[in-house]
Amino acid sequence: MKARILAASKIHESALELAKEYAEVDVKTGLSEDELAKIMGDYDAIVVRSKPKVTKAMIDAGTKLKVIGRAGVGLDNVDKEAAAAKGVKVVNAPEASTISVAEHAIALMLSVYRDIPKARDSLKQGRWDRKLFMGCELYGKTLGLIGFGRIGKEVAKRARAFGMEVIVSDPAISSEDAKEYNAKCVEINEVFKTADIISIHVPALPTTKDLVNKERLAMMKPTAIIVNTSRGHAIDEDALYEALNEKKIKGAGLDVYKKEPLEGSPLPGLDNAVCVPHLGANTDEAQIMAGKIVIEKIREILTA
Incomplete structure (x- = not known):
């Protein structure tokens, strides 16, 4: 059975196609943290950008969760301590931007x-x-x-x-x-x-x-x-x-x-x-690369 990945933010289509090579991918953007927590148990991985936050409640609800992917640099919106406590890997793409x-x-x-x-x-x-x-x-x-x-x-x-x-x-x-x-x-x-x-x-x-x-x-x-x-x-x-x-x-x-x-x-x-409103990584090239890098890092973990 293929692993399941939840894209909770808008991720570039080329990165999603890459993910579909090894997993089932659901794109569900605009959900609240409570709404995400209710469905986290269905997924092996979640991918986000700067929003939404990946909270302790979401991580605790992710009974199958193995990896959190941040398609970008900073991890301010990921509860890293909660992830570590559950043995969930956290990956990002600092090189992308x-x-x-x-x-x-x-x-x-x-x-x-x-x-x-x-x-x-x-x-x-x-x-x-x-x-x-x-x-x-x-x-x-x-x-x-x-x-x-x-x-x-x-x-x-x-x-x-x-x-x-x-x-x-x-x-x-x-x-x-x-x-x-x-x-x-x-x-x-x-x-x-x-x-x-x-x-x-x-x-x-x-x-x-x-x-x-x-x-x-x-x-x-x-x-x-x-x-x-x-x-x-x-x-x-x-x-x-x-x-x-x-x-x-x-x-x-x-x-x-x-x-x-x-x-x-x-x-x-x-x-x-x-x-200006935090535009440093706001280029097509950086967003494409961030998505692809994170998807490849998730692949390594889910297919290990």
Whole structure:
């Protein structure tokens, strides 16, 4: 008898076809956690994106459940402790969105540096205010990367192609690791003091909470900008708002926030902040790859 997989989120059709090679697949999106818990006993695996949550109640109800697949990077919506307690494997696809997020970081740098959102809005209103939008080049600027994993390295490659100097801070890497990417390894406060652009690429760990705080923002040049495409957890948003509102730094490009969806934050209302709703992995290519990677990882577990 074939294993049964529940796709509780919209997964790309090519990934579903791959799953059908070894399992029966039911696509049931838009169900509540209670509704999902009622049917979990029928499935050997469940696949989700950032929603819905895979709760303890759902896992406990999954009497046949062997694996939870997250078609994406973060596992914030999966109760990993409950899964471990039941011996249920949890797999994800952190490699799927590497290029998409790296390109997105560069896009935010350019958007802030060239005032693209404001210039577009101005033209939509029928104005031709070229002189109001004097930007900066990336060429010759120093990019400081906080975190130098898969995404940080891809950002470094693209920054070098723009003619930027790259410095990095990551306790897990050596100077030799950085040299492979024509980058220089420095202490974290040196990044804040010397970089023209700071780009954050860290996971949500206790050691990275509010890594960007009032003290470090005060170290930045008044002409510097900061970009975050990793986790909102890494930035003290109140301190960042103050620095931007008082023009202590030039600007910010933000894709992620402490609480998502973003509600009641004053950050999007600032003229010098480009805020978008967590779009880093929102490309066709990343979503196709995320689905396929997770389906293959589930295959390995269900057919072992």
